[in-house]
Amino acid sequence: MTEHAIELNSVWYSPTGDNHTLKDIDLKIKRGASVALIGPSGSGKTTLFKIISRLLKPCSGSVSVRSSHGELEKHKMGYIPQQLGLVRSLTALENALIGAHARIGFAGTLFGLFPKKEVDLAMKYLSMVGIAHKAGKRVHTLSGGERQRVAIARALMQEPEIILADEFVSNLDIVTAREIMDMVKNLKGKDTTLIIATHDIELARNYSETTVIMKGGVKIGEICSEELDRNKVRDVFT
């Protein structure tokens, strides 16, 4: 049994077939680890998330995402996209229930046929992220921070083994961002692998063990997050 949940070998990706937005990426992430992915805008963080979550296929190289039993099913990856991807016209509860689609089936989520067990579970997660009181509110009426919480509840409904959180607190004030990050850290099981993409060095240092540094589609470094400081990565962001 491999202890690596994620292993990428020499991954290249190009959206257009010529300019590569990921170049020769090697990455190994242990099961249960917390990893930050930092790099300036356009450095390839979101693309890397999409490769890991199998939304995109690499042009070359290999990608392996595994549970302790074998290849990890796609629905066991809780992807919290940069744009959250909530359905604005649905309620917070209905959005959370979308996370259970692998158990309920898409027809179930589409027609609102939710087993009581799943509704109870969704309410439990909404309550854990502090938004149960807004369960019946449509998402377009919620604030940014409230929406982030709904997106986390939806990811938790997947009972994920890997959580991929793409700059999902970057639009929040620093207090709310920390509160939400603390929550995710506490909810993370010991075998759950957490990867956060961020521009924020403080956030990477406080919420991850290892930081992977990206620039121009290249992985330019991997360091212990405790050693991260502004001087070390100044070059990366200029």
Ligand SMILES: Nc1ncnc2c1ncn2[C@@H]1O[C@H](COP(=O)(O)OP(=O)(O)OP(=O)(O)O)[C@@H](O)[C@H]1O
């Ligand atoms: N569909 C696409 N077609 C062409 N180019 C794309 C496409 N998607 C992304 N790119 C390019 O790929 C590069 C990497 O983009 P990506 O979204 O992965 O960066 P990022 O590190 O997540 O940036 P940010 O911090 O702004 O979210 C960028 O130069 C972007 O313009």
Ligand SMILES: [Mg+2]
């Ligand atoms: Mg991005």
